[in-house]
Amino acid sequence: MVRWILILISLLFVGTFIVLPLVTVFAEALRQGARAYVAALADPDALSAIGLTLTVAAIAVPLNLVFGVVAAWAIAKFEFRGKSLLITLIDLPFSVSPVISGLIYVLLFGLQGWLGPFLSEQGFKIIFAVPGIVLATIFVTFPFVARELIPLMQEQGTDEEEAALVLGASGWQTFWRVTLPNIRWGLLYGVLLCNARAMGEFGAVSVVSGHIRGLTNTMPLHVEILYNEYNFVASFAVASLLALLALVTLSAKSAIEWKIGRGLKGRGH
Amino acid sequence: MTSSSALLDHAPARVHDPERRAGARVETLALTQASPPISADETPPRSPAVRAAVPWRPRSIIPGFGLTLGLTLAWLGLIVMLPLVALFARAASLDAHRLIETVLSDRVLAALQLSFGAALAAGLANAVFGSLLAWVLVRYRFPGRRLVDALIDVPFALPTAVAGIALTALYAENGWLGAPLADLGIKVAFTPLGVFVALVFISLPFVVRTIEPVLEDLSPEIEEAAACLGASRWQTIRRVIIPILFPALATGFALAFARAVGEYGSVIFIAGNLPMVSEIAPLLIVIKLEEYAYGEATAVAAVMLLISFALLLAINLLQRWSRRHMERR
Numbered sequence: 361m362v363r364w365i366l367i368l369i370s371l372l373f374v375g376t377f378i379v380l381p382l383v384t385v386f387a388e389a390l391r392q393g394a395r396a397y398v399a400a401l402a403d404p405d406a407l408s409a410i411g412l413t414l415t416v417a418a419i420a421v422p423l424n425l426v427f428g429v430v431a432a433w434a435i436a437k438f439e440f441r442g443k444s445l446l447i448t449l450i451d452l453p454f455s456v457s458p459v460i461s462g463l464i465y466v467l468l469f470g471l472q473g474w475l476g477p478f479l480s481e482q483g484f485k486i487i488f489a490v491p492g493i494v495l496a497t498i499f500v501t502f503p504f505v506a507r508e509l510i511p512l513m514q515e516q517g518t519d520e521e522e523a524a525l526v527l528g529a530s531g532w533q534t535f536w537r538v539t540l541p542n543i544r545w546g547l548l549y550g551v552l553l554c555n556a557r558a559m560g561e562f563g564a565v566s567v568v569s570g571h572i573r574g575l576t577n578t579m580p581l582h583v584e585i586l587y588n589e590y591n592f593v594a595s596f597a598v599a600s601l602l603a604l605l606a607l608v609t610l611s612a613k614s615a616i617e618w619k620i621g622r623g624l625k626g627r628g629h
Numbered sequence: 630m631t632s633s634s635a636l637l638d639h640a641p642a643r644v645h646d647p648e649r650r651a652g653a654r655v656e657t658l659a660l661t662q663a664s665p666p667i668s669a670d671e672t673p674p675r676s677p678a679v680r681a682a683v684p685w686r687p688r689s690i691i692p693g694f695g696l697t698l699g700l701t702l703a704w705l706g707l708i709v710m711l712p713l714v715a716l717f718a719r720a721a722s723l724d725a726h727r728l729i730e731t732v733l734s735d736r737v738l739a740a741l742q743l744s745f746g747a748a749l750a751a752g753l754a755n756a757v758f759g760s761l762l763a764w765v766l767v768r769y770r771f772p773g774r775r776l777v778d779a780l781i782d783v784p785f786a787l788p789t790a791v792a793g794i795a796l797t798a799l800y801a802e803n804g805w806l807g808a809p810l811a812d813l814g815i816k817v818a819f820t821p822l823g824v825f826v827a828l829v830f831i832s833l834p835f836v837v838r839t840i841e842p843v844l845e846d847l848s849p850e851i852e853e854a855a856a857c858l859g860a861s862r863w864q865t866i867r868r869v870i871i872p873i874l875f876p877a878l879a880t881g882f883a884l885a886f887a888r889a890v891g892e893y894g895s896v897i898f899i900a901g902n903l904p905m906v907s908e909i910a911p912l913l914i915v916i917k918l919e920e921y922a923y924g925e926a927t928a929v930a931a932v933m934l935l936i937s938f939a940l941l942l943a944i945n946l947l948q949r950w951s952r953r954h955m956e957r958r
Contacts, residue, residue: 363769366761366764366765366769367765367769367771369761370758370761370762370765370766370777371773371777373758373761373762374762374777374780374781376806377829377830377833378780378781378783378784378830378833379780380799380805380806381792381795381796381799381830382783382787382795384795384798384799384804384805385791385794385795388795388798427700427701427704430697430700430701430704431697431701431704431705433693433697434693434694434697434698434700434701435701437689437691437693437694438689438691438694438698439689440694440698446701446705448945449705449709449710450705452709452713453709455887455891455937455938455940456891456934456937457890457891457892457893457911457933457937458789458891458892458893458894458911459891459893459911459912459914459915459930460716460891460911460914460930460933460934463716463914463918463926463927463930464712464713464715464716465712466918466923467712467715467716467719467923467927468711468712468715470923472921472923473715474715474718495708498708499708499709499712502708502709518689518691521691522690522691525690525691525692526690531691531692531693534691534692535693553786556786559788560786560787560788560789560790560791561788562788562789562790562893562894563789563893563894563911566893566894566915567915567918579788580788580789580790580791580894581790583790583791583794584790584898587794587898592798595794596794596798599788599790599791599794599795602787602788602790602791603787603788603791605788606783606786606787606788606791609786610779610782610783610786611779613779613782613786614775614779
């Protein structure tokens with residue numbers, strides 16, 4: 361009996377706090393019908409925001425993917441002093457507010473920053489332009505792949521790699537043929553989370569972007585601009601795309617978890 | 630050949646015999662060409678004195694240490710450390726008097742109070758409801774259980790701006806939840822209460838996900854033993870389950886709190902953003918940046934960062950303590 365009361369309370373909690381907001385996004389987006397929805401998405405500024413979001417993700421995610429694999433290899437396959445300091449430093453972007461993540465790049469590259477005046481003399485515009493957005497996104501999505509791979513590779517140990525090396529494989533061959541297949545699901549998982557965050561990042565990008573419509577607006581920023589103009593349907597329409605991205609990410613995540621046997625175990629009564 | 634199979638036999642354990650290991654290494658290196666070939670008579674010195682002067686990590690046949698560590702440090706340095714150093718250098722270069730004046734000004738104090746206070750309240754609320762959720766998900770079976778488990782991660786995956794406008798639309802006075810609440814006289818949107826609701830939303834997964842593994846590992850035998858020894862259900866919960874869960878709960882709370890303190894996107898739409906009333910600290914930083922008051926923005930950011938670093942340290946210490954505590958059992 362108590363059990364069902366607890367289950368009910370939990371379902372109510374999840375329903376109120378998670379399901380309702382999700383449903384609201386789509387309900388508000390379609391409030392004026394499907395045609396207004398499509399028109400909002402076909403708007404040139406919206407399309408350029410979508411394009412910019414995809415571009416930024418296409419740069420940030422592969423870079424952080426490579427970094428994550430490299431860092432996980434260094435940390436998991438070797439013993440050295442200072443390893444836990446390194447892991448803490450890699451986790452650093454997680455504990456920093458997104459706004460501060462943007463602020464530090466403004467302090468570095470802005471017109472009053474360290475490198476800003478020098479770079480702008482050379483003609484490089486970083487803050488209030490796309491490179492700044494890419495940098496800020498790289499910062500906030502930095503740890504995802506590494507955090508996923510490090511425990512996985514530590515768990516897998518070095519036996520298989522050592523065996524391969526003994527049998528005559530070169531370093532690269534060992535990596536491609538032994539390590540990579542072992543970590544592929546963790547890698548995919550990390551890339552998924554990294555991508556979701558890269559496309560959805562708001563605070564850090566908001567600080568560095570300058571909000572120039574059609575040029576330096578990513579999708580989340582475009583959502584904000586439309587919302588502040590009281591153009592609710594268009595705002596929710598673009599937001600619904602992001603919400604769909606989140607749902608796809610979650611489904612893929614669940615599929616991978618199911619595949620590798622993680623997630624909720626069967627035990628229950 | 631015998632040496633290489635000896636290496637295979639001993640691969641998991643670290644062979645402490647320096648001579649055997651050195652000998653095996655030479656054979657292996659020659660076989661695999663993982664490093665530049667060493668000629669047979671260039672065997673590594675075998676005396677313990679030389680081995681004591683060995684570098685800061687044990688030798689390993691796995692290649693790529695220098696390359697990967699170098700790349701990691703370079704990337705980390707460029708992307709993470711350099712900008713953070715810029716921040717602290719900027720903060721340090723501020724006139725100390727102005728720094729303290731900025732941080733202690735009414736507006737900044739009110740913003741910090743709201744950010745940290747609402748985050749604390751949201752963390753506590755999530756500690757309670759998150760534990761409940763984790764318990765229900767791990768211990769009970771009911772239709773839709775897997776779906777609910779997947780839904781827990783929504784606040785983690787949903788972009789913060791989307792969450793912000795959705796929550797605002799929901800709790801505004803003509804919203805689905807806002808309207809009935811307004812009838813009861815409770816105003817959520819554009820008040821500090823709205824900030825609280827938004828923070829509960831985005832920090833929900835942290836507590837649940839931290840507690841779930843611990844609950845899964847909690848074998849029912851412990852509870853059965855307690856029941857056999859005469860404990861009531863409530864006593865079992867209080868004296869057996871909660872102490873076991875506490876470290877994970879504390880860690881989850883700290884993670885939720887840290888995330889909630891810095892949250893920007895989900896909060897600024899629902900908050901109302903009135904200075905001194907419903908303005909959060911990250912928003913204050915953005916406002917000061919837009920006014921080109923870089924110094925003041927840096928000051929507020931530095932204070933927030935210091936508190937975040939302290940939290941990270943606390944989380945690490947907590948985890949280490951809880952691990953030691955559990956191992957002692």
